[in-house]
Amino acid sequence: MGMTMTEHILARASGQARVQPGDLVVCRVDRAVLLDLNFGALFGEKRIRRLADPRRVAIVLDHSVPAPTVADAENHRRARAFAAEFGIRHFYDVGAHGICHQVIAEQGLALPGQLLACGDSHTCGAGAFNCAARGMGAEMLAIVCTGQTWFRVGPTVQYVLHGQLRERVAAKDVFLHIAGTYGEHANTNVEFTGPGLATLSVMQRHTIATMCAEISADFALFPADEMLEAYLAGRASEPYEPVHSDPDARFAEVRHIDLSALEPLVALPHTVVHNVRRLAELRDVTIHQAFIGSCANGKLEDLAAAARLIAGRRVAPGVRFIVTPGSQEIYKQALRAGYIETLVEAGAVVTNSTCGACPGLHMGVLGPGERCITSSTRNFQGRMGSPEAEIFLASSESVTAAAITGRLTDPRDL
Amino acid sequence: MRYRGRVWTFGDNINTDLMMPQVAFRLPLEEQVKYVFRANRPGWVEQVREGDILVAGRNFGTGSSRPAARLLRHLGITCVVAESLNGLFFRNCVNFALAPVQCPGVRSAFTEGDTAEVDLVAGTVTNLRTGACLQGEPLPELLRQIIAAGGLIPLLQQQGYLE
The missing domain is CATH 3.30.499.10 (Aconitase, domain 3)
Known part of the structure; x- marks a missing residue:
């Protein structure tokens, strides 16, 4: 039995030949991204002794930028001190900032076949880059310290896209169609495929993958294709190896969407x-x-x-x-x-x-x-x-x- | 690991913004907890006591990475049993030593005020008033160890990563 894209990445990151739904795996995390809010209670009160690998950590100030309150200014100050202490090269301070998921995209920090963790729930957006990415809470502390964390491997629902969006119908409408029709996907991964993919830009895919947090999907992955390769050319932060769902991968369900039929x-x-x-x-x-x-x-x-x-x-x-x-x-x-x-x-x-x-x-x-x-x-x-x-x-x-x-x-x- | 406590019931899709609205973000913990469920259940915070258990519907905890589970634990909730739990919220529950159990059928098996007994190893949830015993998902040992340590931060301290 083959594996889905998500299963391939979790198998690779946990050093196993294969994983399947129901498994609990401990994985090495390729990229950990911290944000300003993380430097409140979590990183503010606890003094970290050592990091697993500072080169794999990025920090983006995004939620409240520039600081609208003294509490936010204090978070930013702590983030700067942390970046300086541990020599974090990927530090995006005010002026080089953006919403962390957009910065992750622009800086090529989320790459095909990799595993990315970030302290914000919309991290699954990086699934547009064929990267298994998910939002984390307190375990961002553990990940920067130990370089690893656990995952429960969930079943995967596959969406097969056909056709092309009509004028003034957007990627957001694709997501709203899924949420309205199929509801939440708690403890389930989502993957996209089909001939309609070629009509969606990488950023449209990013919109859809990001919104999958709203249906409680664990991971939301798109395949690596020529359009993605072109997007990553010149911005990928390191070499990468994409994953593909095997022809005999097992999906909990396969659902078809005709993009041409969608409305606002x-x-x-x-x-x-x-x-x-x-x-x-x-x-x-x-x-x-x-x-x-x-x-x-x-x-x-x-x-x-x-x-x-x-x-x-x-x-x-x-x-x-x-x-x-x-x-x-x-x-x-x-x-x-x-x-x-x-x-x-x-x-x-x-x-x-x-x-x-x-x-x-x-x-x-x-x-x-x-x-x-x-x-x-x-x-x-x-x-x-x-x-x-x-x-x-x-x-x-x-x-x-x-x-x-x-x-x-x-x-x-x- | 077993928990026994008075039950509060909640519906489907209860989100993290209801547990921890953004107005609480910049406040100290003691102030933050006053905002838990203020929009959907005003006054609830004053009635909760140590050892209480939440029984909820589908997709409990959907939404943000904010440490909402920490606030529930600080209010005294020891265990959250739901038809299903959002994956990120599930992680935060483990991290803040709030025992999470997914148990299909649990919502209709409890009335508010019932007493529940939860066994994390067996994954069973029992209504001590009706005697009904439901089979939910056992919590893997790795995750039970984090809860037993009092959460992720005490564990990292024990392991020498944090001062």
Whole structure:
């Protein structure tokens, strides 16, 4: 019996010929990524004596950047001291920063066939690079100290993609279709394959893989293909060896998705699980805020789509349209391409790159009774601020359409 | 490793932002715990006592890597039994010595206020009021050792990695 991509990586990292669902394996971790929040309670109070391998550790300041509070400033200070003490070369301080998952992508820190751990739940996004990546909590401490950690090997669901997305239908809609139709995937891995893959850019795949955290998938992997090789050329941090699912790999289920048949979708407050509607059905929902950003959708493609839609139009009166690039690098590219000027001239606020409004930390926090449409990652109750606010989750195209009309809008209607 | 305690019941898809909202991030632990389930279950924090057990539905703990399990343990919860647990939350439970057990059928087998007995080695969950005994997933020895050490941080201290 063959293995899935996830099983191949866990077998390789645990030094075994094969693993199967139900196994508990101890694996060597190829890359450990820490963020500013990790330097709060965990790394702040505990003095680490030694690291397994400082070359395999990266640090990205992302959740609250630049520091909006003294507590955040203290976390940043501790991160800088840690980087200096242990000689961490991959340290992304304010100015070279971005949301950690975007920085991981841009710097080629997540590579095909490798195992990556990071102290944020959306780490599974690096599955777009054929890398087994998952979010961790306190064991980031153990991983930087020992270089390894344990994994329970779960069953894998395979999604076979066919066709091509139509205009103004986005990668986010692919995920919303999965969450709305199939619900949560707790303790299960997700893998993507099929002829439709070739029509999705690496960053579109990254959006889908990142969002798989929202259905509780353990790992979310895409195969390595020519498009990925081209993306990694010149940015991979070291040589790598991709993995492929064997022809006789065992999947818990195989599900087919016709990309050509998808429409703009929206998740209603407060979960994406079995809570998704067609935007065309919801025309009378007014909004106070529209947000584009996060590790899932703060990409250059998102800013480009928003700028294209809003060019020659304006943000609706009474609506705050906030756009947060996923990294300083994206910010620079969007600046050069003119997207930021277009957005700001239309009435949007373009912020510095950070997690910011997505986890409700700063720059776009919601008040009681407010309604927001966002292309970020989560619409949990209270996620972006007040528990009495409502969060609708959709693509950046759909968020921009709502910013223009002041209400939930199918972007194809503009 | 066995736990016996009073049961609190929760539904499906209970997320980490409900357990630990972002307004608690920058506060000390003693202040953070006051925000647990404030949005969906105000007043609950005052009623919890040491040794209590949570019995929940599917996908409990979905969401963020934030140390929500640490807050539940600090409030006195010793064990979380659910139809299924989010994988990241499961890890955080082990790390903060909050015993996690996945046990299909458990949600409908308990009413709030019942007494549960949980055996981590056998993976069994018993309702001491009704006598119903369910077979859940045993917790592997490697993970039981982390819980027995009081969590990951005490373990790393024992092993000499942390001061």
